[in-house]
Amino acid sequence: MTDAKQQPNVDEIEKNIDAKVQKARIAVDEMSNFDQDKVDKITHAMVLAGVNAHQKLAKMAYEETGRGVEEDKAIKNLFATEEIWHDIRNDKTVGIISEDSENDLIKVAEPLGVIAGITPVTNPTSTTLFKAIISMKTRNAIIFSLHPQALQSSIEAARIVRDAAVKAGAPKDAIQWIEKPSREATNALIQNPGVDITLATGGPGLVKAAYSAGKPALGVGPGNGPVYVEKTANIPRAVNDIVLSKTFDNGMICATENSAVIDADIYKDVKEQLELNRVYFVPENEKQKLTDAMFDSKRLSVKGPIAGATAQQIADMAKIKIPKDTQVLAVEMTGIGPKYPMSGEKLSPVLSVYKSKDHKDAFRICAELLNYGGLGHTAAIQTSDDQLAVDFGVAVKASRVIVNSPAGLAGVGNLYNNMTPSLTLGTGSWGKNSISHNVTDYDLLNIKTIAKRRNNMQWIKLPRIYFEKNSVRYLHDMPGIKKAFIVTSPSMVKYHYVDKVLDELNRRQDDVQYYIFDDIHGEPTTDMVNAGVTQMNAFKPDTIIALGGGSPLDAAKMMWLIYESPETDFFGAKQKFLDIRKRAYRYNKPEKSQMVAIPSTSGTGSEVTPFSVITDSKLHVKYPLADYALTPDVAIVDPQFVKTVPKGTIAASGLDALTHAIESYVSTMASDYTRPLSLQAIKMIFDNLTDSYNGNMEARDKMHTASTIAGMAFANAFLGITHSIAHKIGGQFGITHGLAIAITLPHVIRYNFKKPKKIATWPKYESFRADDDYATIARYLGLPGNSNEELKEALVHRFIELAHSVGVELDLKSQGVSKAELEAAADHLAELAYSDQCTTANPKEPLIADLKKMILDEYEGVGVETQTDKEV
Numbered sequence: 001m002t003d004a005k006q007q008p009n010v011d012e013i014e015k016n017i018d019a020k021v022q023k024a025r026i027a028v029d030e031m032s033n034f035d036q037d038k039v040d041k042i043t044h045a046m047v048l049a050g051v052n053a054h055q056k057l058a059k060m061a062y063e064e065t066g067r068g069v070e071e072d073k074a075i076k077n078l079f080a081t082e083e084i085w086h087d088i089r090n091d092k093t094v095g096i097i098s099e100d101s102e103n104d105l106i107k108v109a110e111p112l113g114v115i116a117g118i119t120p121v122t123n124p125t126s127t128t129l130f131k132a133i134i135s136m137k138t139r140n141a142i143i144f145s146l147h148p149q150a151l152q153s154s155i156e157a158a159r160i161v162r163d164a165a166v167k168a169g170a171p172k173d174a175i176q177w178i179e180k181p182s183r184e185a186t187n188a189l190i191q192n193p194g195v196d197i198t199l200a201t202g203g204p205g206l207v208k209a210a211y212s213a214g215k216p217a218l219g220v221g222p223g224n225g226p227v228y229v230e231k232t233a234n235i236p237r238a239v240n241d242i243v244l245s246k247t248f249d250n251g252m253i254c255a256t257e258n259s260a261v262i263d264a265d266i267y268k269d270v271k272e273q274l275e276l277n278r279v280y281f282v283p284e285n286e287k288q289k290l291t292d293a294m295f296d297s298k299r300l301s302v303k304g305p306i307a308g309a310t311a312q313q314i315a316d317m318a319k320i321k322i323p324k325d326t327q328v329l330a331v332e333m334t335g336i337g338p339k340y341p342m343s344g345e346k347l348s349p350v351l352s353v354y355k356s357k358d359h360k361d362a363f364r365i366c367a368e369l370l371n372y373g374g375l376g377h378t379a380a381i382q383t384s385d386d387q388l389a390v391d392f393g394v395a396v397k398a399s400r401v402i403v404n405s406p407a408g409l410a411g412v413g414n415l416y417n418n419m420t421p422s423l424t425l426g427t428g429s430w431g432k433n434s435i436s437h438n439v440t441d442y443d444l445l446n447i448k449t450i451a452k453r454r455n456n457m458q459w460i461k462l463p464r465i466y467f468e469k470n471s472v473r474y475l476h477d478m479p480g481i482k483k484a485f486i487v488t489s490p491s492m493v494k495y496h497y498v499d500k501v502l503d504e505l506n507r508r509q510d511d512v513q514y515y516i517f518d519d520i521h522g523e524p525t526t527d528m529v530n531a532g533v534t535q536m537n538a539f540k541p542d543t544i545i546a547l548g549g550g551s552p553l554d555a556a557k558m559m560w561l562i563y564e565s566p567e568t569d570f571f572g573a574k575q576k577f578l579d580i581r582k583r584a585y586r587y588n589k590p591e592k593s594q595m596v597a598i599p600s601t602s603g604t605g606s607e608v609t610p611f612s613v614i615t616d617s618k619l620h621v622k623y624p625l626a627d628y629a630l631t632p633d634v635a636i637v638d639p640q641f642v643k644t645v646p647k648g649t650i651a652a653s654g655l656d657a658l659t660h661a662i663e664s665y666v667s668t669m670a671s672d673y674t675r676p677l678s679l680q681a682i683k684m685i686f687d688n689l690t691d692s693y694n695g696n697m698e699a700r701d702k703m704h705t706a707s708t709i710a711g712m713a714f715a716n717a718f719l720g721i722t723h724s725i726a727h728k729i730g731g732q733f734g735i736t737h738g739l740a741i742a743i744t745l746p747h748v749i750r751y752n753f754k755k756p757k758k759i760a761t762w763p764k765y766e767s768f769r770a771d772d773d774y775a776t777i778a779r780y781l782g783l784p785g786n787s788n789e790e791l792k793e794a795l796v797h798r799f800i801e802l803a804h805s806v807g808v809e810l811d812l813k814s815q816g817v818s819k820a821e822l823e824a825a826a827d828h829l830a831e832l833a834y835s836d837q838c839t840t841a842n843p844k845e846p847l848i849a850d851l852k853k854m855i856l857d858e859y860e861g862v863g864v865e866t867q868t869d870k871e872v
Helices: 010-031 036-052 054-065 070-088 124-137 148-167 183-191 204-211 235-251 264-276 284-294 311-318 359-371 386-395 407-411 471-477 490-494 497-506 526-539 550-564 647-666 675-693 697-717 721-733 737-753 770-780 788-805 819-835 837-841 848-860 867-871
Strands: 095-100 105-109 114-118 141-145 175-177 197-200 226-229 259-263 279-281 328-332 350-356 376-382 398-403 449-452 464-467 483-487 513-517 543-548 594-599 611-616 621-626 634-637
Touching: 010 114, 010 141, 010 175, 010 183, 036 054, 036 070, 036 124, 036 148, 054 070, 054 124, 054 148, 054 819, 070 124, 070 235, 114 124, 114 183, 124 141, 124 148, 124 175, 141 183, 148 175, 226 235, 226 359, 235 264, 235 328, 235 350, 235 376, 235 407, 259 264, 259 359, 264 279, 264 350, 284 311, 284 328, 311 328, 350 359, 359 376, 359 386, 376 386, 376 407, 386 398, 398 407, 464 471, 464 697, 471 497, 471 634, 483 497, 483 526, 483 550, 490 497, 490 543, 497 513, 497 543, 513 526, 526 550, 526 611, 543 550, 550 594, 550 611, 594 697, 621 721, 621 837, 634 697, 647 675, 647 697, 647 721, 647 737, 647 770, 647 788, 675 697, 675 770, 675 788, 721 737, 721 819, 721 837, 721 848, 737 770, 737 788, 737 848, 770 788, 819 837, 819 848
Parallel strands: 114 141, 114 197, 141 175, 226 259, 226 376, 259 350, 279 328, 328 350, 376 398, 398 449, 464 634, 483 513, 483 543, 543 594, 594 634
Antiparallel strands: 095 105, 611 621
């Protein structure tokens, strides 16, 4: 018999809930007087705070729940902030939101009031961020009932956005939470008469309770979505999508494919491709062991520990042996329903597989799977037959029909299609829901959406480029120069390169005032930038001329931006993004002044890129800032400015430029427009760097051109984890950027070449191809090899040979790094590298542990500075 003292004190719980609701109602009354600008300011502050904490919250959620994948939870948190904000940022949610003069209709927005927000253990922090943000955007107060198994991470997510909201002007009680969660507390919250609506994400019992409270509720149902792989499907892409979905946070997104229905015509080929992508098909004699380990025999749903577990953990629970690198478990089946629990929702990297005779048979199997626990949620199809995709969408009882995309990521909207982004997915009347769409302000209709995969619009953005010797003379004719602010370094003054710029300005018909800011020493910092902006504000230039290596160019870009937009916030500017066009923090394009970039080294390509690498003077951490507002208006690539470059700089900058070209070629965002630029730069650098280092001026001219071409490539295709790691180890140990890059590149090439554990997320990147890309580079260089593996190694060894030819040893030990200091900092550096902006375009998503291993391997140059490699 249970001790009475252990029973919850219901009266005390209800009294506590009443107090919170009363405070929330006061907050709603206060917010009713807010205008749209104030609401957007508060919501934006919440978004930036969430973006800034996205990885910290992911780590907390993973450590607290033990479910899923930390890195994927970080992406979910970015989705819940960046992607959601991009979708709602321009929505009018206050007062008159639309006027239809033709029909004489005016629509006015009013808040619902107090929301009860229920969050799950599967997506704890991202759901909390999402619900708080959409609540504040609509001037509603929200009280959270957080899942007990994810309490601390969820509270931290709520606290971060609440504090940001309050600092921006929101009432302190607009976002609250129950400190001691329990079933009784949740029921008291959703039943409280002062709560106007429940926004519920959780198990079926909880959602049912929300709908039974006698008031509006927005909830979701279970997902048991099938994917039909039809005989005309692009098999590599289809397999890539399925494995991506099933491994993303270990399959915990409810829209994830639970079963694959494959046409008999291609069944063997698809199975082979799945196995190549680390999908292990469980033998017939072990299927029951797996079923018994995964499913509760009475409820017929997965047992608690299964959701979010890895394939290996699940195999261990079932006491079955699988290959160590297995990412997904697959079970071939024919039956569906209660007698076959494996046909139900699995919330894990386990896939049931069915063979279909034809279209009709496949449609039948998918219908039966949906009927067994997935009605109204999500179904997917992989096909090249557009009409069949539509026919499938019309036939299935699913609110989301995903075409040629990973259902888990596509189902939440916006990443792979143009559906509304959301972390609460309605299932309509089929799933006993009041809505059938991704939660927004739609009316209560069953709205079906057929969403086809869409590739992001690609782009090429470059400044006007003037090149060849004496092209600096363009400054004589360039329009609009009355007051020129020259950002440079002392060496540019010492070697009279600044005089060459002044000569051209003095030749102009009208007198030009100029100011020389030559205080760029070493790599640029926020303190240097602020000092330059102070001088710009006093001088008020109409033209900014950046002359020098990457440091003056990067510093000048940031000065230019802040001079034009004093409200620019480095905290917001440094935040990571998934898509540069949707970033949570927006830069304003400079309009009152123009910028000219004149490089004096052949490495960074900064003269043509939207990047500026700035070190935070307080944190001593390098941040690669990226926005097209940072792209100079004019680039002057004049080789006369590189005649006196020291040999060490030639080596470091040349290897940096080569890495730009290689990383941009294998990037997920590489295109037919950027790859030729990458290849040309690679060839030119391999052919000319050594001669340039040894004093050949013709080779030095070609290196100057190659550096800019590489910059043009990565300005539009972006980079990868070589730069992510190098930014952090360079900042930590004071290593020149080009040397940190060179030390890192061989490790990254070998890492990226292997089939990924985590598949990169970018719609245009249809299937993993880095192995082919590296081999293509090697072939273009004429290197020997009969296989991709041999060609890749030939490329690595050719790079090692090049580095040695310019006096660069490819290990951290030779740079004076202490092994003890490296080991002590490795975990932190790996996390910082994962957060680096360059990581997002890498051809496979790295795990933090992988980044740490590469960092540690760099100390001795494992596999690079070995005797064997030195002899190559």
